[in-house]
Amino acid sequence: MCGIVAYVGGRRAFPILIKGLQRLEYRGYDSAGVGLINDKKIITYKQAGKVSDLLEFIGDSDTSGSIGIGHTRWATHGPPSQINSHPHSSSNSQFSLIHNGIIENYSSLKKVLEEKGHVFKSDTDSEVLMHLIEDVYNNGNDLVDDPKWDDDDDNTLFKAIRVALNEVVGAYAIVVLEEGNPNEFYAARKGSPLVIGIGNSEYFVASDASPIIEYTDKVIYLEDGEVAKLNKNQDVVIKTILNEDKSPYIQKLEQSLESIEKGGFDHFMLKEIFEQPKSITDTMRGRINPKTNDIILGGIKEFESQIVAAERIIIIACGTSWHAGLIGEYIIEDLARINVEVEYASEFRYKNPILTNKDIVIAISQSGETADTLSALEIAQEKGALTLGICNVVGSSITRVTSGGVYTHAGPEIGVASTKAFTAQVTVLSLIALRFCQLKKTVPRGNYNFLIKELIEIPKKIEKLLSLNKDIMKIAMVFKDASNFLYLGRGFNFPVALEGALKLKEISYIHAEGYPAAEMKHGPIALIDEEMPIVVIATRKENYEKIISNIQEVKARGGKLIAIVTEGDIEVKSIADYCIEIPKCFRELTPLINIIPLQLLSYHIALMRNCDVDQPRNLAKSVTVE
Numbered sequence: 001m002c003g004i005v006a007y008v009g010g011r012r013a014f015p016i017l018i019k020g021l022q023r024l025e026y027r028g029y030d031s032a033g034v035g036l037i038n039d040k041k042i043i044t045y046k047q048a049g050k051v052s053d054l055l056e057f058i059g060d061s062d063t064s065g066s067i068g069i070g071h072t073r074w075a076t077h078g079p080p081s082q083i084n085s086h087p088h089s090s091s092n093s094q095f096s097l098i099h100n101g102i103i104e105n106y107s108s109l110k111k112v113l114e115e116k117g118h119v120f121k122s123d124t125d126s127e128v129l130m131h132l133i134e135d136v137y138n139n140g141n142d143l144v145d146d147p148k149w150d151d152d153d154d155n156t157l158f159k160a161i162r163v164a165l166n167e168v169v170g171a172y173a174i175v176v177l178e179e180g181n182p183n184e185f186y187a188a189r190k191g192s193p194l195v196i197g198i199g200n201s202e203y204f205v206a207s208d209a210s211p212i213i214e215y216t217d218k219v220i221y222l223e224d225g226e227v228a229k230l231n232k233n234q235d236v237v238i239k240t241i242l243n244e245d246k247s248p249y250i251q252k253l254e255q256s257l258e259s260i261e262k263g264g265f266d267h268f269m270l271k272e273i274f275e276q277p278k279s280i281t282d283t284m285r286g287r288i289n290p291k292t293n294d295i296i297l298g299g300i301k302e303f304e305s306q307i308v309a310a311e312r313i314i315i316i317a318c319g320t321s322w323h324a325g326l327i328g329e330y331i332i333e334d335l336a337r338i339n340v341e342v343e344y345a346s347e348f349r350y351k352n353p354i355l356t357n358k359d360i361v362i363a364i365s366q367s368g369e370t371a372d373t374l375s376a377l378e379i380a381q382e383k384g385a386l387t388l389g390i391c392n393v394v395g396s397s398i399t400r401v402t403s404g405g406v407y408t409h410a411g412p413e414i415g416v417a418s419t420k421a422f423t424a425q426v427t428v429l430s431l432i433a434l435r436f437c438q439l440k441k442t443v444p445r446g447n448y449n450f451l452i453k454e455l456i457e458i459p460k461k462i463e464k465l466l467s468l469n470k471d472i473m474k475i476a477m478v479f480k481d482a483s484n485f486l487y488l489g490r491g492f493n494f495p496v497a498l499e500g501a502l503k504l505k506e507i508s509y510i511h512a513e514g515y516p517a518a519e520m521k522h523g524p525i526a527l528i529d530e531e532m533p534i535v536v537i538a539t540r541k542e543n544y545e546k547i548i549s550n551i552q553e554v555k556a557r558g559g560k561l562i563a564i565v566t567e568g569d570i571e572v573k574s575i576a577d578y579c580i581e582i583p584k585c586f587r588e589l590t591p592l593i594n595i596i597p598l599q600l601l602s603y604h605i606a607l608m609r610n611c612d613v614d615q616p617r618n619l620a621k622s623v624t625v626e
């Protein structure tokens, strides 16, 4: 989704903005732009395409100035084009704005503004917001009714932004520049993320910390409904849109620069796949008592008795996180015997869900910013359910609106296709299942201890599996030109089949479907012919015999079989065209290792098809709109 970066201080703004936009590229976008105050005037450069296209467009043009805003746009209202790109200017070019989010009532606001003589150049909701701010600035509160307008003596643009934002329905993170004011700009947010970095007489603003890390570790996460005035010669001033003063809460950023760089790998996705032994270890770190094997999950400790007594857990999530949720359903039900339902957040929020204060709602989200998941949580809270989060990004919106939760601690994930965040989510869900089976005594102590031992061994098993990378590359070479793929799995590994298919379609643009293996005969079997590769997860213990029957059904119709099998397997090996051997593992924990070869297979196929692995077309890393 859209990325925001802004700088004011003593350095040249342009290189900071461009580097920042490049750091935000992973979020997904289709046009880019910058605005600089140069000799008191605002200069704007924008272009459809990538940041590199913007740079080519700018060429040798003047990019001086020590204040500026930059934006990557992921098209919502209007196609990717120069005119729809940000920054957007006010009618007289006095102000310039960048925006992430969606102004839901933009068409009614636009109509009122047009009646007042405003002329719009773009199709965007963002330009409407710029004009609304301008109108309030010029005409006071004739458009909006703010009793505090007249007796407030702060700077007029600051005031105009606050007042205008009271009229807005929807989500926004914005930064606004003012011509003739090279020392300061304004930033505001509601529903879309925004971080302020504090340097030495300088400020940075960005959609996430990645453009800021190399300059400062002092940050403020702006809260919903807050507007900040950032003047390089002054302390931060924060007010709510209702004109209440707020004291800035400055935090220390815990990320490192290396964590957001490729570290010798060709792509972030490959780096993140290979990081999984470490990221899973980080997810478990400090959470398993080495002497007693007890699990400690500090962020949900105070709710343990409520969870034990809960009638059900409802997991809400989107995309890959939803697949992790499905695995959570299998493992929590199996081990802790708590009823679990898994819902797409986007469906849950509109279906008038039945919820009571005995329900526990767990939101799973890598970014912690997914708009549908956040809205679903709001509904859960309105209905009185306890809401918890499983998130990767520290300080993200979901972590702030939930009563408690567990961080995945996978480190920044930059590749759009989620890999290490997924296995970290599954690790957290496994820890939750194990914690509650211990509290509820639903699994004998001996078995529990074996499961803990096995969980601790998982990173080593993944390490071993990663050494098969070259073999998987060879299989990818055989199937890189396929048009369709079918992924089959059963039980704990049915969601793994879904996730394997999602990985392939996200980055290689090959149509792929995941299916519970037994359901194949109720439809997908019609698709099978000699052209159709079928990936089957056929590791031991997970309905092995049944899966073998499903494999026979595929072979009888000429399908090409790639099987994920347990090391030492003979039976499937004798039938399948290609096999990838997985280290032996307890049934409950197999998803954590079975997904690894599927991630690698997708990566290599996408690469062989010349696809942009880290920034696949049309996708966004963090989906902050509905």
Ligand code: G6P
Pocket (backbone or CB within 6 Å): 318, 319, 320, 321, 364, 365, 366, 367, 368, 369, 370, 373, 416, 417, 418, 619, 620, 621, 622, 623
């Ligand atoms: C986008 C990403 C997916 C991700 C999904 C949910 O679609 O491209 O990789 O799984 O959002 O994101 P979340 O941050 O909530 O896990």
